Amino acid sequence: MNKWIKPVGSVLIAGALLVGGAGVSGIAGTSTAYADQDVQRNVVNVVGKGEISVKPDIAYLSIGVDTQADTAQSAQKANAEKIQKITDLLKNTWKIADKDIQSVSFYVQPNYTYNDKDGQKVKGYTAHHTLQVSYRDLSKIGKLLDDASNAGANNIDNVSFSVENRDQFEEQVIQKAMANADLKAGAIAKAAKRQLGVVLVVSQGDASNPVVFAEAKMAAMDTAGSNSSTAVSPGEVKVSTQLSVQYELK
Numbered sequence: 001m002n003k004w005i006k007p008v009g010s011v012l013i014a015g016a017l018l019v020g021g022a023g024v025s026g027i028a029g030t031s032t033a034y035a036d037q038d039v040q041r042n043v044v045n046v047v048g049k050g051e052i053s054v055k056p057d058i059a060y061l062s063i064g065v066d067t068q069a070d071t072a073q074s075a076q077k078a079n080a081e082k083i084q085k086i087t088d089l090l091k092n093t094w095k096i097a098d099k100d101i102q103s104v105s106f107y108v109q110p111n112y113t114y115n116d117k118d119g120q121k122v123k124g125y126t127a128h129h130t131l132q133v134s135y136r137d138l139s140k141i142g143k144l145l146d147d148a149s150n151a152g153a154n155n156i157d158n159v160s161f162s163v164e165n166r167d168q169f170e171e172q173v174i175q176k177a178m179a180n181a182d183l184k185a186g187a188i189a190k191a192a193k194r195q196l197g198v199v200l201v202v203s204q205g206d207a208s209n210p211v212v213f214a215e216a217k218m219a220a221m222d223t224a225g226s227n228s229s230t231a232v233s234p235g236e237v238k239v240s241t242q243l244s245v246q247y248e249l250k
C-alpha cells in the first residue's frame with residue numbers, strides 16, 4: 001500500500017510514577033494525558049473514488065487455428081501451415097512487426113469417443129495454436145479479422161481494447177479521487193461544525209494494482225462460414241482508483 005504520512009508529534013505527560021506498587025508523584029497532579037489520543041479524536045477518515053473514461057489506442061487480438069486429423073503428426077503439420085499463412089498475412093500484408101505477434105498457446109491433444117461395447121477410444125487429434133496480435137489502427141480491426149479468417153483462422157476468442165501510455169491517465173484519476181476525498185471530508189467537517197485541517201495520511205487502493213484499467217472487450221466471434229463483414233466498436237476504457245485519506249479536524 002502506497003502511503004504518504006505527515007509526522008504527528010507524540011507527547012506523553014506523566015503525572016505519576018508507580019514504584020513498588022505505591023504511587024509516588026513526580027509531577028504535581030495525578031492525571032495522565034496522551035497527545036496521540038487527542039489527535040485520534042480529532043481526525044476524519046474518508047475514501048475518495050476517481051474514475052475516468054478514455055478512448056483506447058491499441059487492440060489485442062486473439063487469433064487461433066484448430067485443426068483435426070487422424071494422427072497427431074498430421075494435425076500438427078496442417079495446423080502449422082495455416083498458422084504460417086496467417087503470420088505471413090499479418091507481417092507482409094498488414095505490416096505488423098514481429099514484436100506485436102506472439103504465440104500464447106499451443107497444444108496437440110487426442111479426441112475420444114465412448115460407447116458401452118468398446119469403451120473409450122481415441123478418434124483423431126486436434127492441434128491448437130493461438131497468436132496474440134497487438135494492433136493500433138482501430139478503424140481497421142474488422143477488416144483484419146476478416147482477412148485472418150479467410151486465411152484459415154477459425155478460433156478468434158476475443159478482442160480487447162486498452163491504452164499504451166497509461167501514466168497521464170493515472171495522474172488524472174488520482175487527482176479526481178483526491179478531489180472526491182476533499183469533498184467528502186469537507187462535508188463531514190461542516191456537518192460537525194468543525195474546520196478541516198491538513199491531510200495526515202493517504203493510502204492508495206491495492207498496492208499491487210493501485211490504478212485499474214478496465215479494458216473494453218468484444219465478445220467471442222464465430223468465424224466458421226461467416227460471409228458478413230465484421231463490425232468492431234472499440235468503446236471506452238474505464239480507469240479508476242481509490243484513496244483512503246485521513247484529515248485533521250480543527
